[in-house]
Amino acid sequence: MTPEDRFPGPEHPDSGPRHQPDLDVLPYGTYYEPDPNGGYSPTGYEAETYSGYGGARYLEQHWPATGPDQGHTVHSQNGPPEQAGYEPTLPDHPSPAHGGHPGDGPGPQSDDPPTIELGPPFAEPGQPYHPYPAPGPGEPPGPLYVVGDVHGYLDELRTELRHQGLIDADGHWSAGRSRIWFLGDFTDRGPDGIGVIDLVMQLAAEAAAAGGYCRALMGNHELLFLGAARYGDEPVQSTAGTASFLAAWRLNGGQQSDLERLEAHHISWLSRLPAIALEDGHLLLHSDTTAYLEYGESIPEVNDAVHDLLADEGVDEWWDCFRRFTKRFAFRGDAGPTAVRELLDAYGGTRVVHGHSPIPYLTGAVNSDDGMPPHVPGPYVYAEDLAVAMDGGVTMEGRLLVSRLPI
Template identity: 70%
Template sequence: MTPEDLFREPELPHSGPRPRQDLDVLPQGSYFEPAEPAGYPYEETYSTYGGARYLEQHWAPAGQFGADAPTAPGQPGHYAPTGGAPHEDPPTIELGPPIDTPPVEVHFPYPQPEPGEGPGPLFVIGDVHGYLDELLAALHQQGLIDTEGHWSAGRSRVWFLGDFTDRGPDGIGVIDLVMQLAAEAAAAGGYCRALMGNHELLFLGASRYGDEAVQSTAGTASFLAAWRLNGGQQHDLERLQPHHISWLSRLPAMALEDGHLLLHSDTTAYLEYGETIADVNDAVHALLADEGIDEWWDAFRKFTKRFAFRGQAGTMAAQELLAVYGGYRVVHGHSPIPYLTGDQPEDGTPPHVPGPYIYADELAIAMDGGVTMDGRLLVARLPLN
């Protein structure tokens, strides 16, 4: 009996055919590959699996997810999928102060924690890229939401690792859901938080700077051109509201939870923005609030680099980040696991991504299951052993 027989993947909804997914590119078509890390031996030939492994035991056995599965809150069950023409470029939207929004109705009032009671379980969620139906199903399969899409996880702690929009059908719907769950989780004694990904920087840049020219290493470009090239959906830009911009622009770039250093991108570029997590987050927020288009573009480029923890130099890169910011393991999204491992089928068939991927001598966990390329939208409870 194979591992696939023991740990079958849940049957998640599918939002339709997906074009072949490439890595993020510059407007002139150059891939964002990592530059040679200073002080590290580096070679173009990467190891694939090495000492890493997939964690298939974190997926529900066959029969626990589908139309006949139980649907009580907190149990796996079936979540039914919910179901713009181009026009002239929209005007630039300036960043502004937070806008008051109506309070979210709380459907699950939980008791307050007892004195001395420890925190709830910790979950991380990989790149979503606008696939709202798949996200709803994955959250429900883990017992984090009920059949109506409301928080059902009590005092659990949830971190999204960034990249809510682009490529998929409903990026704004994803953002609205995460904002809703943040309010409901707080009322339940838990929390739902999110990191800023490179696609948040790109989306915000497209809304703010539009077609304003920026000088890049690939030639003259613009945020709007780069956003469209990397899967930007016009209907998301049309639905972007000031309260979305305010929320997105205040997301942290990194966090530390239970010894896990949470990042969006598998890059060491964070080191260029500060020597503490607070310094990095403050620097990114200050850049988005006050700096100009060239500084913003530079940040987007740096946080779009990838593969820093892969290959012979990967362990040292992970150790450097952990030594500076704390923790014992890096958890990131950004690089789809099939690209990270080199296990992308050449015949165009969907890649097999049964779970998160531990690598770099077990110092790094990759959480981008490649939902945009018919892989998986990954939700995992930490720690992974």
């Protein structure tokens, strides 16, 4: 099991409630590597590197084997990660209709749209709020970028955004009508999660003024961070006994300095983030799980259900939502393409783009003989080219990925 997202509870590595992929062999996939000369092509990547990652020995150490070893391991696995952990799971139960439990009931009791435009929820005194201008007649939208899990690594985020030409040397938006989607997980493990949130909120306002936009999805660590702030040590009912949001947050790399600097406008902004979005045929998710289907049959239904839950439901419902969106690995293995198609059929799009599961775990390249950090040349395309993984494993000395779509 990965050291990601741990809290007391039993472990089921497959996050897809409808499928049980073969966990002996990880899927073949494709890395897309940046231009070694430092420039970027119009599509963002020049060189395609085809890689067959088996990772069978690593999986045998952490998950029950269900079949013969059929993989080709290109990085040797010397043993388990330094910290063994638990990934959340839920007992089998019927999916709620149209969000059901925990998202049953009418939509939000406010005028907020289901997918809120990302920007400061409250205008600064004396500063006008800039709406997102639509492209003029015949004017195409700007290029589309996605950002993988940041986890508090503010300096690395600035470096990558600057490398892509999206911000200037002073950290301000410099990308005109470009569009950016952050895939969630701003905080925890890294040193400055609040700094990351402040930067994204700043860029949202600056991009809007320039005719572009900067938006973000809600990751499982947003749910965890908000839960720790709201419920603290209040007990929650888990399948393995009683725990709390605060305990789980600390176990998963929560930084006390982030909690101390969390303000009301951060809470308002985070709690209104959408869980799922569709841009240019790309279905954008934080987690590589089919649990989104348990919250609605359309993107507005899913986002409404999550927003309703955060606004009105209690600690156990919130905890249940956190656990569902912490599941992972639904798109790998033989059943992975089927799981991806299930989401695409429900919500639209031709390819899923997600964060959450670090690429070194998807490829089996967690450990190496020489003890060097895992090599992550770029986004990882897998599941019959239907899924793009964007979590470069910055928390494990991998990379913080910022990439232009399509890949």
